[in-house]
Amino acid sequence: MPSPRPLRLAVVAGDAKEVGELVLKGYSRPIAAYNSCGLGLKETPEAVADEAEKLLGDNFRAVKLRLGYPTWQEDLAAVRAVRRRIGDGAALMVDYNQALSLAAALERGRMLDDENIDWLEEPIRHDDYAGSARLARELKTPIQIGENFSLVSSMEAALAAGAADYVMPDLERIGGVTGWQRAAALAAEHRLPMSSHLFPEVSAHLLAATPTCHFLEYVDWADRVVREPLRIVDGRAVIPDRPGSGVVWDDKAVERYRV
């Protein structure tokens, strides 16, 4: 067996000249990913299930569904339609994008507790850590927050409040690679599974160097401007065997989309 390849990220200056190299404490390996390219609110539960099936395709084993329909009955109908379609073997996460009051989150969370949901993401205002802590205590489904952590200090405050079962910092908002590494250490200290938010091309590397690595949020948004889009095989993102982040820009496409 070949020895594991260390993770090396190129460090670039403002003028995009490489000025150094950062070796992450981890090794290149496939990272479990869920498809987050859609599943917004739709007219009917069947339409949601159709899209979930398409997103799962041959390569994924997990998808994320947006909730926050006007009534809890519609939330439940969407979840059940998707679960029926994707089967029990696939992971299903749900995301409220901060849509609920605490009272509504308790009500809808209890209603969803027996629906085999892998996490309940941002049910209430992202910075209501006391409210989120109550949800984490009272609901069976794990509470996921973190895309709105602004620097590691807010993640520290959230974890001190017991506001989450899982965390998913955003590479940009948490403070880049340095912020991510601090966040990963903090998650490890609290023994909380840590996922990523967006930027899958770079986040995959960082998750491979995250002690409590959980899930990569996969979106295909960069596919139009990179030469080789991030590959997902058997539900896992394959970290490319190229220098730095492994991203090779399609210069013509970048030029076309320049504003």
Ligand SMILES: [Mg+2]
């Ligand atoms: Mg989210």
